[in-house]
Amino acid sequence: MPEKLLCASSDISETTAKICELEGVEIGVIRHKGTVVAYRNVCPHQGGPVCEGLKMPKVCVEFDEERRPLKQSFDTDEMHFVCPWHGWEFKIETGEALGDPKIRLNRYKVIERDENIYVEV
Amino acid sequence: MSLTPNALNYSSDNDPAIKEFNTTKLLKNARKQAEERNYKDFFICDVDSHHYETEALPEILQYMDDPVMRHLGLSAGNVGRASLIPQAIGSQDMAGRVTRYAGRNKEKVPESPHRDITLTRRWMDAMGVDVACLFPTPMLLLATHPQPEVEVNMARAYNRWLCERILEEDKRICSMVYLPMNEPHEAEKMIDEFAERKGVVGFLSTGYLKRPVHDNANMRIFAKLEEHGKPLGFHAAYHWADSSLAQLNKFISVHALGFSFCNMIHMTNWVLNGMPERFPKLKTLWIESGLAWVPFLMQRLDNEYMMRTSDAPLLKKKPSDYMREMFYSSQPMELVDNREALEVTFKMMNAESQLLYSSDYPHWDMDLPSTIYDLPFLKEQAKRDILGGNALKLFNIEPTMSDWKLEARKKG
Numbered sequence A: 001m002p003e004k005l006l007c008a009s010s011d012i013s014e015t016t017a018k019i020c021e022l023e024g025v026e027i028g029v030i031r032h033k034g035t036v037v038a039y040r041n042v043c044p045h046q047g048g049p050v051c052e053g054l055k056m057p058k059v060c061v062e063f064d065e066e067r068r069p070l071k072q073s074f075d076t077d078e079m080h081f082v083c084p085w086h087g088w089e090f091k092i093e094t095g096e097a098l099g100d101p102k103i104r105l106n107r108y109k110v111i112e113r114d115e116n117i118y119v120e121v
Numbered sequence B: 001m002s003l004t005p006n007a008l009n010y011s012s013d014n015d016p017a018i019k020e021f022n023t024t025k026l027l028k029n030a031r032k033q034a035e036e037r038n039y040k041d042f043f044i045c046d047v048d049s050h051h052y053e054t055e056a057l058p059e060i061l062q063y064m065d066d067p068v069m070r071h072l073g074l075s076a077g078n079v080g081r082a083s084l085i086p087q088a089i090g091s092q093d094m095a096g097r098v099t100r101y102a103g104r105n106k107e108k109v110p111e112s113p114h115r116d117i118t119l120t121r122r123w124m125d126a127m128g129v130d131v132a133c134l135f136p137t138p139m140l141l142l143a144t145h146p147q148p149e150v151e152v153n154m155a156r157a158y159n160r161w162l163c164e165r166i167l168e169e170d171k172r173i174c175s176m177v178y179l180p181m182n183e184p185h186e187a188e189k190m191i192d193e194f195a196e197r198k199g200v201v202g203f204l205s206t207g208y209l210k211r212p213v214h215d216n217a218n219m220r221i222f223a224k225l226e227e228h229g230k231p232l233g234f235h236a237a238y239h240w241a242d243s244s245l246a247q248l249n250k251f252i253s254v255h256a257l258g259f260s261f262c263n264m265i266h267m268t269n270w271v272l273n274g275m276p277e278r279f280p281k282l283k284t285l286w287i288e289s290g291l292a293w294v295p296f297l298m299q300r301l302d303n304e305y306m307m308r309t310s311d312a313p314l315l316k317k318k319p320s321d322y323m324r325e326m327f328y329s330s331q332p333m334e335l336v337d338n339r340e341a342l343e344v345t346f347k348m349m350n351a352e353s354q355l356l357y358s359s360d361y362p363h364w365d366m367d368l369p370s371t372i373y374d375l376p377f378l379k380e381q382a383k384r385d386i387l388g389g390n391a392l393k394l395f396n397i398e399p400t401m402s403d404w405k406l407e408a409r410k411k412g
């Protein structure tokens, strides 16, 4: 599959996805847990710019021994892209939708080489 | 798994999603959809969209007759405002996840036209909507205000402001204006004052009312609407304090049930008390309850009606037959994994002639026109009717097209 140059390595960060355009298609690219991930910036719900929303951790509930909720917390090990249109959440690591893992973001294979980021298209 | 205390603010004002907020940018993918699907070729009307009238409250209060109440509203910042419009509990923006709530305040607009017109046009042009029916937001709960005179005064001031500052100024924006149903004689006056104003395409009953819709005190309201040939909209709302919802502990629960439940109550009263027989020329539009409640209620009411016709002697046909003659707004359409159910729903409600597209923008559960346009079981003409043609007939309006569509048509 042909590789296309997306951006320079120095353009991307761990905090916010960088939105690059490749042949009319927007791709969100972000450094995450030591690798680089890239997704098409179109939400499988109604087409929102999914990589441009907030980045938020999974919400968890802690129980006591009788399974009564004690408190809620954020699990920062699992960060999500939150689509800004309606709030669907997707695991940044895999692109899976939280509500239904069969629904996924469109993922690109990323190659980081010579200080540049390439994707296979 | 490592659990950390909530030390971070994940939706700070400095996040680029909020800091650089612009409606056109947020909705750029909607505009792409509009171009790819050739919306330029046909008219789209959104029958349920919103603005945040509280942002313009000082302006609106200038239109209020009662000087003491006006002073109350203007005097004490948010405290004063809260005493005029009930504040809803619940995180519509999902704790900042839906960025347009926080971003909206920061959006830059030119000095004229009115800020609400600019913001409304921006999302309309992005989605390919030509005409939008605009409704307030916090005022959807105004009917729950404990002082009926506040509801009446706020409603009249808002309607006057809306007509003069928004509807007069932009022919692509219309509204069904607020009726204070808790004070029927005031509602009647409101119909006389506003029925013939520019851009007024009907009247709105909203939320949890203090009296049932079939109450005798309301009969003159319905007769007057019939006389003027204006439809009546029932815009659903949730009200957490309602005793039937009070056990629900999450916003998702009260929102999912409350919006449908509200219209199910009104519809059940409306049909079983024979209102369609008593006011056969009055058209009704049922707004923002989704669609799944319609077949549910049709089946429940028909089943019981066949056994208990004596309970509803005014009816000349089954409840579902009346419901099939009414009009419905489409949002929030239940779209998750249920194509077959949706298709049956469309058939049961005669959607091709009775359903009207609505976005509910800018609210968090908004629907784009593509939610209708991409349905595989609809023919092109049915899509166009639902997206605009049915609204033209119900509202009796001209198909005013947006500038960008006219330009695009010229280019071919």
Ligand code: FES
Binding pocket: A043, A044, A045, A046, A047, A048, A049, A050, A083, A084, A085, A086, A087, A088
């Ligand atoms: S379009 Fe992404 S959540 Fe709806």
